[in-house]
Every structure is written in C-alpha cells, then in structure tokens.
Amino acid sequence: MSASRREPLKPGDTIGILGGGQLGRMLALAAARLGLKCQVFSPDPDSPAFDVVQNATCAEYADVEALEAFASEVDVITYEFENVPASAALVLAARKPVLPDHTILETTQDRLAEKDFVTRLGIGTAGYADVTSPQTLRDAVARLGLPAVLKTRRFGYDGKGQMMLRPGDDPEAAWASLETRAAILEAFVPFEREISVIAARGADGQVVSYDVTENEHSDHILKISKAPAAIPDAVADEARRIAKTIADALGYVGVLGVEMFVVPGADGPQVLVNEIAPRVHNSGHWTLDGASVSQFEQHIRAIAGWPLAEPLRHGTVTMTNLIGDDVHDYAGWLTVPGATVHLYGKRLAMPGRKMGHVTVVDPGKP
Amino acid sequence: MSASRREPLKPGDTIGILGGGQLGRMLALAAARLGLKCQVFSPDPDSPAFDVVQNATCAEYADVEALEAFASEVDVITYEFENVPASAALVLAARKPVLPDHTILETTQDRLAEKDFVTRLGIGTAGYADVTSPQTLRDAVARLGLPAVLKTRRFGYDGKGQMMLRPGDDPEAAWASLETRAAILEAFVPFEREISVIAARGADGQVVSYDVTENEHSDHILKISKAPAAIPDAVADEARRIAKTIADALGYVGVLGVEMFVVPGADGPQVLVNEIAPRVHNSGHWTLDGASVSQFEQHIRAIAGWPLAEPLRHGTVTMTNLIGDDVHDYAGWLTVPGATVHLYGKRLAMPGRKMGHVTVVDPGKP
Numbered sequence: 001m002s003a004s005r006r007e008p009l010k011p012g013d014t015i016g017i018l019g020g021g022q023l024g025r026m027l028a029l030a031a032a033r034l035g036l037k038c039q040v041f042s043p044d045p046d047s048p049a050f051d052v053v054q055n056a057t058c059a060e061y062a063d064v065e066a067l068e069a070f071a072s073e074v075d076v077i078t079y080e081f082e083n084v085p086a087s088a089a090l091v092l093a094a095r096k097p098v099l100p101d102h103t104i105l106e107t108t109q110d111r112l113a114e115k116d117f118v119t120r121l122g123i124g125t126a127g128y129a130d131v132t133s134p135q136t137l138r139d140a141v142a143r144l145g146l147p148a149v150l151k152t153r154r155f156g157y158d159g160k161g162q163m164m165l166r167p168g169d170d171p172e173a174a175w176a177s178l179e180t181r182a183a184i185l186e187a188f189v190p191f192e193r194e195i196s197v198i199a200a201r202g203a204d205g206q207v208v209s210y211d212v213t214e215n216e217h218s219d220h221i222l223k224i225s226k227a228p229a230a231i232p233d234a235v236a237d238e239a240r241r242i243a244k245t246i247a248d249a250l251g252y253v254g255v256l257g258v259e260m261f262v263v264p265g266a267d268g269p270q271v272l273v274n275e276i277a278p279r280v281h282n283s284g285h286w287t288l289d290g291a292s293v294s295q296f297e298q299h300i301r302a303i304a305g306w307p308l309a310e311p312l313r314h315g316t317v318t319m320t321n322l323i324g325d326d327v328h329d330y331a332g333w334l335t336v337p338g339a340t341v342h343l344y345g346k347r348l349a350m351p352g353r354k355m356g357h358v359t360v361v362d363p364g365k366p
Numbered sequence: 367m368s369a370s371r372r373e374p375l376k377p378g379d380t381i382g383i384l385g386g387g388q389l390g391r392m393l394a395l396a397a398a399r400l401g402l403k404c405q406v407f408s409p410d411p412d413s414p415a416f417d418v419v420q421n422a423t424c425a426e427y428a429d430v431e432a433l434e435a436f437a438s439e440v441d442v443i444t445y446e447f448e449n450v451p452a453s454a455a456l457v458l459a460a461r462k463p464v465l466p467d468h469t470i471l472e473t474t475q476d477r478l479a480e481k482d483f484v485t486r487l488g489i490g491t492a493g494y495a496d497v498t499s500p501q502t503l504r505d506a507v508a509r510l511g512l513p514a515v516l517k518t519r520r521f522g523y524d525g526k527g528q529m530m531l532r533p534g535d536d537p538e539a540a541w542a543s544l545e546t547r548a549a550i551l552e553a554f555v556p557f558e559r560e561i562s563v564i565a566a567r568g569a570d571g572q573v574v575s576y577d578v579t580e581n582e583h584s585d586h587i588l589k590i591s592k593a594p595a596a597i598p599d600a601v602a603d604e605a606r607r608i609a610k611t612i613a614d615a616l617g618y619v620g621v622l623g624v625e626m627f628v629v630p631g632a633d634g635p636q637v638l639v640n641e642i643a644p645r646v647h648n649s650g651h652w653t654l655d656g657a658s659v660s661q662f663e664q665h666i667r668a669i670a671g672w673p674l675a676e677p678l679r680h681g682t683v684t685m686t687n688l689i690g691d692d693v694h695d696y697a698g699w700l701t702v703p704g705a706t707v708h709l710y711g712k713r714l715a716m717p718g719r720k721m722g723h724v725t726v727v728d729p730g731k732p
Contacts, residue, residue, distance in 0.1 A: 008697075011693075012713060025398070028418075029398060029399065029418075032391070032395060032417060032418045032711070033707075033708050034707060034708075034709055035696075035708075035709025035711045036709075037417050050420055051398060051419070051420050052394075052398045052418055052419070052420070053417070053418070053420070054418070054419070054420070054422070056420070289658070292655070292704055292706065292727060301700070306697070307697075307700050309701075309705075312703075312704060312729060314680050314729070327377075330401075331374075331672070331673075334667070334675070335673050335675075337676060337678075338658055338678060340399075340659070341399075341400060342399050342400075342401075343377045343401025343402075344401060345377070345378060345398070345401045345402075347378060361658060361678075363680070
C-alpha cells in the first residue's frame with residue numbers, strides 16, 4: 001500500500017511504536033496530545049515508553065506471533081530506532097502501513113549503502129572505502145590516509161562498533177578486534193562544527209525542517225545541542241537543502257535527523273553528511289520546549305497523514321543531555337530560570353545511558 | 367502527616383490521580399515528562415486519562431477496597447475535580463498524603479462555605495444569601511434584588527445546578543425546580559470582564575501565579591481564554607494578590623484556579639471572586655503552549671514537593687475550547703500558524719462536552 005494513498009488517521013486511532021526507549025516515550029506523549037493512542041512493542045519489560053501507554057506488547061522482535069497480534073491492534077506502525085530487524089519489518093509491513101517505509105532501513109542500517117546513497121545524490125561525505133579484509137583495509141588506508149575511522153557497516157551507535165586508526169597503528173590488529181567482515185574506513189574529517197538538521201516530510205511530500213542545530217559530543221555521545229547553530233545563513237540553507245534532498249530521495253514519511261560536519265573549504269565552509277537517522281533524533285529534543293511544534297508531533301502528524309506544522313522558535317535554545325549520573329542533578333536544574341527538565345523514567349543510571357535532558361530557552365535572543 | 371514535612375518524590379515514584387478526564391490526562395502527561403509515573407482512578411472505563419498511564423483503577427469512588435488498593439500502589443494522591451466524595455478522600459488520606467489537602471474540599475465543594483471563607487479574608491464577592499426554603503428565598507430576593515442567580519450549594523459546574531431569577535419570575539417555582547434545600551442566591555454582577563488567576567503553591571509555601579487570563583463563556587461553558595487579560599496593571603496585581611491570599615489561607619499545595627469578575631467601581635475597576643477551583647483549570651490550558659512551564663507541571667511539582675518554576679510567557683495567547691461538534695474542525699486548526707491542537711481522546715462529541723482545545727501563540731505581541 002503506498003503511503004501517499006493512505007487515509008489519514010482519525011482521532012482515537014492507534015499508532016504502533018517499535019521500541020520502548022525515550023524516543024518512543026516522547027512520541028507517545030506527542031500522539032496523546034493529538035488524541036491518538038499508541039501501543040508500544042519492546043522486548044524490555046522496563047521500557048520507559050510502557051509507562052505512558054495503556055497497551056504494550058513485551059516480546060522479542062523475532063516473535064512472529066506477537067508481531068502479528070501487534071499489527072492487528074494498531075492502524076499504522078512506526079519505530080524509534082533504525083536497527084529494526086528486517087524480518088520483523090517484513091512481518092509488520094505485510095499487515096499494516098509501516099512509516100517511514102521499512103525499505104529505507106536497508107539504506108540507513110548499512111554505513112556503506114548510506115554513504116553510496118548520499119554520494120549518488122551529489123552530496124559530500126567524508127572519504128570512505130569498503131573494507132572486507134586486511135588487504136582491503138590496507139588499500140583503504142593507503143588511499144584515505146590516517147587518521148581514519150574504521151566502522152562496522154551495521155548496528156553501530158553512540159561510538160559502538162568503531163575505532164580510530166592513527167598513524168603507526170596496526171591495521172591488522174584493528175581489523176581483528178572489530179570482529180566483522182563488513183566495515184568501512186572513513187577519512188578523518190577536520191570539522192569546524194558538528195551540526196544536524198531535523199526535517200519532517202509529510203505523506204503529501206511537504207518538507208518542513210527546523211533551524212540548524214549545533215552539536216557537541218562527549219565520548220561519542222551527544223552532550224549539548226544549540227539552536228540556531230552559529231553558522232552563516234548560506235551554510236544553514238545548504239544544510240537544510242541537503243536534508244530535504246535526502247528526505248525526498250528516500251520518499252520519506254516522518255521525521256529524520258541528518259548529522260553533518262561543517263569543514264573549512266577554499267570557497268568558504270562546506271557541509272558534509274555524516275549520518276542519517278531515520279527517526280526522531282536526540283539533537284531535535286530542543287524542539288519540545290523551544291519551538292511551537294516538536295519533532296515528535298511532526299513525526300506523528302506525518303505518519304498520521306496529517307499536515308505538518310511550521311515551527312516557530314521561542315528564542316535561543318540549549319539542550320543538555322543528562323547522561324548516567326548527570327541525572328542526579330535534576331533537582332538543581334528544576335530551579336534554573338527558563339529550564340525544562342525531562343526525565344525518561346529509567347531506573348538505573350548506568351554510565352553512558354541517556355537518562356533525561358534539559359532545555360533552556362533564552363527568549364531574549366531570538 | 368503534614369504536607370510540609372513530607373519527603374519530596376523521587377523520579378520513578380507514582381502519583382495517584384482521582385478522576386480520568388482531560389485534566390487527569392494532562393496531569394499524567396506532565397508527570398511523565400518529569401519521570402514520575404501515574405495511576406489513574408476513575409469509574410469510567412472510557413476515561414481519557416487511562417490512555418496515557420500503564421496502571422489504572424476502574425472502580426466506583428464508594429469502593430473502599432479499590433481505594434485501599436489504589437492508595438497502596440501510589441506515593442501521593444491528587445485529584446482532577448473538586449467533587450471528590452468526602453468518604454473516598456477520608457479512606458485515601460488515612461493511607462497516603464492527599465494533595466491539595468482534602469479538607470479544602472469542604473470549603474470549595476460548598477458555594478456558601480466558599481463565599482463565607484472568601485469574605486472572611488476581606489475579599490469581595492457578589493452579594494449572596496443562604497437559601498433553605500421559599501421564605502428564605504423571598505427574604506434573599508428582597509435584600510439582593512433581581513436579577514439574581516439561584517444555585518445549589520453543592521455539585522454544580524458548567525452552569526448545572528443554577529438558574530437565573532429575573533424580575534417577575536416566581537421564586538417559589540424556581541425553588542421547587544432546583545430540588546434542593548441547600549442553595550444560595552447570588553446577586554447579579556454587572557461585570558466588565560471575567561478573568562481568572564491560575565496560581566501554584568508549593569509545599570514550602572512559595573506561590574507562583576500566571577499572568578491574569580481573560581475568559582469568555584458560552585452557555586455557561588468556557589469558550590475562549592486570552593492571556594494576558596486586557597486590564598490595567600493595578601487590577602492584574604490585585605487579582606494575583608487575591609489568588610495568593612486564598613492559596614495561603616487554605617494552606618494549599620498544588621495549582622488552583624480563581625475565577626473573578628472585574629466590575630466598574632467609583633475608584634476604578636474592582637475585582638470580585640466568583641469561584642475557587644481547587645485543581646488545574648480550563649482557563650490555564652494556554653500555559654501548555656504559551657508558557658515555559660504549564661499549570662499541569664506546576665501542579666505536579668507542587669504535590670511532588672519539588673520547587674515551582676517561574677513561568678515565562680511566549681507571547682499573546684488565545685485558547686479556544688473545542689466543545690461538542692467543534693472537535694470535528696481539528697483538521698482545519700492543524701494548519702493555523704502558531705496553533706497547537708489538543709484532543710482529549712473522547713469518543714463521543716456530545717453537546718457541551720469538552721473534546722479538546724487549541725492554543726494560538728502570537729509571539730509578536732509579548
């Protein structure tokens with residue numbers, strides 16, 4: 001069934017969400033405000049999203065019977081994470097619309113396919129090479145130079161499944177430690193800034209993107225996002241154009257995040273695409289409090305077949321992730337003027353775990 | 367147990383909410399954002415608030431066993447409506463903190479007790495008289511004049527349990543039709559405007575109120591709220607002072623709405639209190655999208671023993687209730703610039719039923 005031919009959801013209809021983390025939770029909260037119900041599918045009984053829905057399915061993604069029952073109880077299906085197993089997506093898509101279309105995951109789950117896709121669109125990326133063996137790795141190093149980053153093609157996130165190769169490192173040892181035969185080598189990018197664009201594309205093809213966000217990572221995990229990014233308008237326009245080009249080329253329906261690098265160039269700063277996240281994105285959390293419509297509501301509107309909204313920003317916005325023990329500072333954040341505290345309801349504050357975030361809106365700086 | 371001596375809630379703790387309507391639903395959504403769970407108690411299996419919580423208790427308020435089980439599963443209890451049966455409140459308060467303190471309901475559930483309370487604080491109200499019989503009604507009419515409004519002392523809302531007496535009407539017939547022995551007659555107030563103040567009072571006694579809201583009713587049901595109200599600063603200050611005086615005198619913990627009239631006076635406009643709502647209030651719904659912190663989050667913060675936030679308003683805000691068939695216009699509202707649509711998940715759009723609301727923020731007019 002083509003997404004564009006679907007009937008819009010009606011208030012009271014049910015959205016199925018694959019994944020029960022904070023993204024699923026915030027999607028469900030946005031759907032509730034619009035009078036839509038959600039049912040969450042997650043194998044983890046402690047899923048944060050379970051707290052905010054009446055109906056949850058706690059089962060493995062390989063449990064075909066559970067997937068079929070889930071599909072029968074919802075009107076449309078979406079997901080909060082890009083690593084939805086293809087087999088699960090197939091079972092579901094045979095029964096109910098899955099949005100964004102699950103075939104998009106074939107591109108975004110594979111770093112090589114994703115970079116080839118972006119390159120075919122005429123959009124710049126870091127130099128990269130397919131790596132399948134010690135010999136191809138040596139060839140890639142010879143071509144791209146060091147430092148460079150060796151990454152598994154699939155299932156990497158937050159710095160997992162990747163390692164930096166520096167001059168003098170032994171490529172053979174790195175290859176062995178990655179424990180894969182499907183990797184890519186990415187040239188090191190001497191970026192000025194990391195930015196991202198959160199864009200929504202509706203079932204009718206309308207694309208609405210937010211102001212470009214500037215991001216700071218710590219130990220490969222997003223720590224701080226600021227909107228708007230401190231970049232020239234031309235660079236911001238280019239970044240948003242790139243996100244729209246990608247969304248259009250994917251025939252995307254929903255919200256996606258495109259992570260990019262701003263690098264110095266002879267003719268001024270250039271924008272390279274780092275990664276496409278086919279889902280709501282951590283660097284868009286500021287939109288919950290800093291804009292008239294959040295990325296979560298835009299995603300719900302898109303997959304419901306409803307019109308997207310034009311976001312208005314409430315000022316200069318800074319979003320800080322509460323990672324691991326950071327969450328114990330929540331009480332201090334509660335008294336910061338203009339701060340909004342979001343806690344995800346996770347029980348254990350393990351190192352590196354995203355436990356919540358705080359948005360501070362400064363209305364004085366529009 | 368004194369509220370002020372309670373330990374603050376911790377993230378992951380559970381708030382029990384009596385009542386499953388849209389106010390309970392929006393309270394639960396606000397609690398979820400702060401990492402707090404909610405359990406909703408309501409006799410109606412179709413309760414809108416059930417959609418957004420994992421645990422719900424569907425039972426009558428007279429079901430002592432259900433109340434006891436509910437109390438055992440939550441850490442603090444609050445309510446979304448002022449007509450909580452005293453017997454239910456007693457059962458619960460013996461087991462867990464009930465906030466705002468349930469004894470406040472004795473005042474606010476009874477129009478006569480409420481007006482006496484406000485009067486004792488030196489705050490103006492419409493002229494009123496206790497009415498218990500045809501003779502006391504005739505005496506009241508002689509004293510207050512007509513037109514005047516005859517109201518049951520208890521269980522009135524949205525115009526229910528009240529009738530206008532006009533010159534020439536037969537008081538005896540009015541008395542008979544009201545089917546009560548406990549009523550008050552209220553003098554007709556030739557008001558310039560209806561306004562309200564939404565105020566939060568924390569467990570530590572801190573009071574934070576929002577900008578005064580101006581309200582328009584239609585068939586006794588709130589139709590439109592605008593913030594800020596178009597009134598002189600001195601009148602707004604007086605309105606907020608009145609709300610604080612009431613909150614302090616009640617030893618209130620949570621959010622309350624105070625409905626007031628602005629009437630012309632010899633020395634300029636005067637403020638009279640019409641009604642106290644010991645709960646989040648429809649005229650405060652604009653704070654969800656028009657302020658940096660909503661009335662729902664303030665209520666949750668207060669009953670959690672957390673600090674209140676100082677709200678910043680995002681512009682000039684207009685909130686329109688979607689009543690009955692109005693809800694079928696939701697799709698049109700979705701495309702209005704700056705509009706945020708809230709639908710409550712109610713199945714049947716019966717006449718007079720509050721089905722949702724829309725907030726429009728105009729950032730150009732701060």
